[in-house]
Amino acid sequence: MASAVSSLNKAGPRTHTTRATRDSDWVRWTLTGVALLFLAGFVLLPLGAVFAEALRKGWAVFFASFIDPDALAAIRLTLITTLVAVPANVVFGVAAAWCITKFSFRGKSVLITLIDLPFAVSPVIAGLIFVLVFGLQGWLGHYINAENPWFPWLQQWLVEKDFKIIFATPGIILATIFVTFPFVARELIPLMQAQGTDEEYAAVTLGAGGWQVFWRVTLPNIKWGLFYGIVLCNARAMGEFGAVSVVSGHIRGETNTMPLHVEILYNEYQFSAAFSVASLLALLAIVTLVLKSFIEWRHSRTHA
Amino acid sequence: MSTRTARTILPGFGLSLGFTVFYLSLIVLIPLSAAFIKTSAMSWSEFTDAVASPRVLASYRVSFGISFLAAAVNAFFGLIVAWVLVRYPFPGKRVVDALVDLPFALPTAVAGIALTAIYARNGWAGFLEPLWAGGVGRLEQWIPWGNWAEWLGLKIAFDRPGIFIALTFIGLPFVVRTLQPVLEEMEPELEEASATLGATRWQTIRRVILPELAPALITGFAMAFARALGEYGSVVFIAGNMPMHSEITPLLIITKLEQYDYQGATAIAVVMLIASFVLLLLINLLQKWSRRHHKI
Numbered sequence: 227m228a229s230a231v232s233s234l235n236k237a238g239p240r241t242h243t244t245r246a247t248r249d250s251d252w253v254r255w256t257l258t259g260v261a262l263l264f265l266a267g268f269v270l271l272p273l274g275a276v277f278a279e280a281l282r283k284g285w286a287v288f289f290a291s292f293i294d295p296d297a298l299a300a301i302r303l304t305l306i307t308t309l310v311a312v313p314a315n316v317v318f319g320v321a322a323a324w325c326i327t328k329f330s331f332r333g334k335s336v337l338i339t340l341i342d343l344p345f346a347v348s349p350v351i352a353g354l355i356f357v358l359v360f361g362l363q364g365w366l367g368h369y370i371n372a373e374n375p376w377f378p379w380l381q382q383w384l385v386e387k388d389f390k391i392i393f394a395t396p397g398i399i400l401a402t403i404f405v406t407f408p409f410v411a412r413e414l415i416p417l418m419q420a421q422g423t424d425e426e427y428a429a430v431t432l433g434a435g436g437w438q439v440f441w442r443v444t445l446p447n448i449k450w451g452l453f454y455g456i457v458l459c460n461a462r463a464m465g466e467f468g469a470v471s472v473v474s475g476h477i478r479g480e481t482n483t484m485p486l487h488v489e490i491l492y493n494e495y496q497f498s499a500a501f502s503v504a505s506l507l508a509l510l511a512i513v514t515l516v517l518k519s520f521i522e523w524r525h526s527r528t529h530a
Numbered sequence: 531m532s533t534r535t536a537r538t539i540l541p542g543f544g545l546s547l548g549f550t551v552f553y554l555s556l557i558v559l560i561p562l563s564a565a566f567i568k569t570s571a572m573s574w575s576e577f578t579d580a581v582a583s584p585r586v587l588a589s590y591r592v593s594f595g596i597s598f599l600a601a602a603v604n605a606f607f608g609l610i611v612a613w614v615l616v617r618y619p620f621p622g623k624r625v626v627d628a629l630v631d632l633p634f635a636l637p638t639a640v641a642g643i644a645l646t647a648i649y650a651r652n653g654w655a656g657f658l659e660p661l662w663a664g665g666v667g668r669l670e671q672w673i674p675w676g677n678w679a680e681w682l683g684l685k686i687a688f689d690r691p692g693i694f695i696a697l698t699f700i701g702l703p704f705v706v707r708t709l710q711p712v713l714e715e716m717e718p719e720l721e722e723a724s725a726t727l728g729a730t731r732w733q734t735i736r737r738v739i740l741p742e743l744a745p746a747l748i749t750g751f752a753m754a755f756a757r758a759l760g761e762y763g764s765v766v767f768i769a770g771n772m773p774m775h776s777e778i779t780p781l782l783i784i785t786k787l788e789q790y791d792y793q794g795a796t797a798i799a800v801v802m803l804i805a806s807f808v809l810l811l812l813i814n815l816l817q818k819w820s821r822r823h824h825k826i
Contacts, residue, residue: 249731254618261614262626264607268699269632272644279647318553325546337550339814343558346810348760350780351799354787355561358568363792365564404557426540436541465637467763472784485639485763492643492767501647504640511635518635519628 276508279501291491291502299479300487300503303395307470307483308463311402315459316452319410324444327418328426338415344407352404353472360391360400393475398483401469406459413455414448421447450528454521461514465507565803568796580797585773586782593779596690597758600697605751608705609743615706616713634703638763645696646768649686688770693778696764701754708750712743712820745820749813756809759802 249257281288291297322341326334344352358364366384375381383389391397425447429439445452467485474481482490484507491500569577580586614620615627633641686692720742724734762780769776777785779802786795 249617253731257610258614258618258620261607261611264611265626265629268702269629271648272641272699273632273636275644275647276640279644318550321546321553322550325543325550328540329543329547331543331547337554339810340554340558342810343562346756346760346806347562348762348780348799348802348806350760350762350783351565351803354783354795354799355565357787358564358792358796359561361792363790400557404561407557423540430539430541439541461635465635465640467637467639468761468780471762472787485637488639488643489767497647500643504637504643507637507640511632511637511640514635515628515631518631519624 273508273512276501276505279497280505282501283498287498288502288505291499292506294499296479296482297487297499297503300482300484301506303398303482304464304484306395307399307402308460310399311406311463312456312459314403315406315410316456318407319412319414319455320452322411323414323418323448324440326415328423341408341411344404347404349405349466349468350472352469353401356397356400356404356473357392360397362392364392366391392473393477393481395481397473398470398481401473402463402466405466405469406462409459409462410452410455413451413458417448417451418444450521450525454518457514457517457521461511464510562803565796565799568793569800572793572797576793577797580794581801585777586779586798588774589777589779589782592690592693592776593759596693596778597697597755597761600694600701600758601751601755603694603698604701604705604754605747608702608750608754609709609747612706612709612713616710630706631703633700638700638761639767641699642696642764642767645692645699645764649692649695649768650688688768688776690769690776692768692770693765693776696768697758697761700761700764701758704753704757705747705750708746708753709743712746716742745816749816749820752809752813752816756806756813759809760806 292301322337325331326338360366362370369375370381370384372381391400425443426439429443434442465485466483467489470483471486471489474483474486476482476486476490478490484503488500488504488507491497491503572580611630615623615630686695716739720738721734724738725731729737760780762778762784765778766781769778769781771777771781779798783795783798783802786792786798
């Protein structure tokens with residue numbers, strides 16, 4: 227489903243200059259007006275509202291909301307989560323795209339559908355399933371409380387260390403990995419499919435080893451697609467709310483990511499502080515869009 | 531024959547496929563199966579009690595109904611936006627095109643509080659309320675029967691219209707982004723031929739262009755609908771979250787979790803998962819249809 231939201235693999239536009247394909251001026255201006263009004267109302271207005279609300283009480287209040295220790299902890303947790311989740315999904319995305327596009331095997335289309343699965347799952351349910359596996363009511367909890375476990379030493383270790391996944395950082399990371407799971411793979415698969423395998427064959431014929439082929443031939447070919455996938459994956463990882471909200475436990479200064487911190491501030495009626503932290507996330511969204519447009523522009527120039 | 535020998539000379543098949551399947555199972559398949567395993571331990575009456583109690587049924591009505599409405603509005607305006615972005619030149623087009631993806635890049639919690647700030651009673655769109663109320667007043671003058679104020683609902687934020695606005699916002703990129711490539715690849719010759727055969731522009735649009743766009747349009751609609759069904763972050767801030775009235779199903783799952791009703795939460799989640807999987811299947815079939823449609 228992400229492929230529809232954004233993909234590098236687009237055809238160039240065709241020119242429509244003949245009379246038969248041109249609409250009359252009033253149709254053109256009406257439709258353009260409707261489209262722009264719709265986008266202004268639904269996209270530009272909320273974006274503007276974030277910054278206006280953040281700065282409503284002045285710059286001093288704006289910056290004070292970032293110096294707050296809880297806000298700093300939230301920013302740090304968001305960065306840690308992203309730094310684990312994005313590389314994990316990059317390694318997976320490259321491996322998945324490699325086996326799907328360079329080889330043919332049975333069950334390939336099933337595999338592609340399964341990779342898409344997390345996009346069809348509500349973020350709330352993504353959080354819930356990790357609670358079911360790793361929560362104290364779930365499989366891990368059963369194991370910790372089991373009378374005759376398979377590995378008693380493991381059970382003892384888990385109890386001694388008070389090992390927690392849910393309501394702690396590992397759960398937040400797992401939920402984030404789940405919701406950002408398909409981004410890199412979805413971007414690379416069509417790209418590498420279009421590129422085929424000729425260059426890799428040539429490299430192997432010339433005596434290159436497996437990793438040499440990957441680093442010297444494949445990676446340079448897919449670098450923009452990979453970067454594109456990373457940008458989208460990163461935006462979602464930093465901004466994820468629903469899934470993280472279920473597994474976080476909302477402990478201030480400990481298990482709050484930036485979006486959760488925004489929620490807490492908002493529910494405490496600290497609107498300026500909430501919108502200040504939110505404006506940082508909105509800035510991230512704008513940077514994402516700029517990078518995305520830049521990569522698309524680079525891509526269309528090299529493939530023109 | 532050549533592909534057969536060639537297939538074996540590239541290294542890394544075992545490693546990459548093995549890792550892919552392992553990681554997929556660990557992150558996606560095993561946790562997802564936990565929901566189904568947990569539900570299968572329930573008796574049938576426990577299950578139906580959990581997924582068909584009046585409050586849950588009301589939440590399905592809110593979630594499915596408003597998601598459908600939002601996806602329909604997105605299909606209509608998305609078609610116009612995609613058409614304008616592909617066909618008409620205007621200054622600032624690149625920026626507008628990039629902005630279409632904003633609902634996708636903006637964290638949902640941020641979208642939620644921003645939309646609430648706009649549509650709350652004392653918010654940015656507060657100036658709309660006299661207009662809105664005035665319109666209702668006039669309606670009551672013209673058509674005096676019935677309680678128009680109640681039917682149309684004077685509130686936007688903290689009520690159902692708020693949910694509609696949030697779901698329209700988050701579904702916005704889907705229709706535009708599925709239609710754009712199809713529109714770009716559409717051959718101008720089709721329209722020229724239609725014009726040569728004597729069709730008016732409107733006839734060409736209705737008989738040639740729209741049927742050509744239909745598969746992509748339905749795909750985009752289904753994607754926006756699927757996304758809206760699961761959405762949580764942007765809705766909770768603006769919905770008011772009144773049980774039986776403006777409570778969406780994902781929120782109900784969280785409410786059950788907070789009450790430590792893990793079984794109830796999981797049962798509802800399984801219903802939603804099945805709905806999403808059916809939609810995903812439908813979208814895949816639609817995309818296949820669309821691809822075949824465009825090859826011929």
